[in-house]
Amino acid sequence: MHFRATSAILIGLMPLVGRATLPAQQPDPAAVIRDLDAANISRHNNVLEYSNVEHYVVFRGKDQTQPAAEMTVRVTYKKGVEKSYTVLKQSGSSIVLKYGLYPLLENEKAINDPSRVAQSWFTTANYDMQLKPGATRVIDGRNCVAVAIVPHRKAPNLVEGTLWVDAHDHTLVEVEGVASKKPSVFAGTTSMTRRYVKMTGYAMATHAHAESSSFLFGRTAVNIDYSDYQFQLRR
Numbered sequence: 001m002h003f004r005a006t007s008a009i010l011i012g013l014m015p016l017v018g019r020a021t022l023p024a025q026q027p028d029p030a031a032v033i034r035d036l037d038a039a040n041i042s043r044h045n046n047v048l049e050y051s052n053v054e055h056y057v058v059f060r061g062k063d064q065t066q067p068a069a070e071m072t073v074r075v076t077y078k079k080g081v082e083k084s085y086t087v088l089k090q091s092g093s094s095i096v097l098k099y100g101l102y103p104l105l106e107n108e109k110a111i112n113d114p115s116r117v118a119q120s121w122f123t124t125a126n127y128d129m130q131l132k133p134g135a136t137r138v139i140d141g142r143n144c145v146a147v148a149i150v151p152h153r154k155a156p157n158l159v160e161g162t163l164w165v166d167a168h169d170h171t172l173v174e175v176e177g178v179a180s181k182k183p184s185v186f187a188g189t190t191s192m193t194r195r196y197v198k199m200t201g202y203a204m205a206t207h208a209h210a211e212s213s214s215f216l217f218g219r220t221a222v223n224i225d226y227s228d229y230q231f232q233l234r235r
Helices: 008-012 029-046 094-111
Strands: 047-060 069-078 081-092 127-139 142-151 159-166 172-179 191-199 202-214 218-233
Touching: 029 047, 029 127, 029 142, 029 159, 029 202, 047 094, 069 094, 081 094, 094 218, 127 159, 142 172, 172 202
Parallel strands: none
Antiparallel strands: 047 069, 047 218, 069 081, 127 142, 142 159, 159 172, 172 191, 191 202, 202 218
């Protein structure tokens, strides 16, 4: 996935982590935003193909210990082609699987259509971005600064919130926020976070969490863990 929002369905279903402050010199705001834009272009141009395993766990109501449904999928990305998903295993509520997780995967396919995937990237083409003066955190041992993001248009897969960016190399480390638009009239406000780790020079998702309420499912939370990345890069 490029540096983009979580899918509309995922946003329609995904607590924010605690903050720690750190003394750090603020980088040049223009450089941070310029490097975020450049990272998307570089990744699009140089990552020809990758695959990974994604494990989805859905919780309903107040119970955050017993999953309502789980699904593990193998994801394959090829430059210029839609993502493909192969379900490796699944369990739990057939209703949640049918009306929650399977539509989520289909929506991810739609968002990653090569003709429109760039419309959901975290770039200045899609967002107003402003460095938050003095806002810092340590995430996974990395000193991070905050960039406020407001989408140019409202859409379920566009997030209003904060990008946490590595203060040294300006790599995306985490995004947190709320969907700028409800996915349907039946859904409530959705909050989400997604954590990234730098692999082969690019920020790749490792964990995501989203939660919201809906007319059909009530309060729903989704956790996603991303693992087993394999890459083919332009030489």
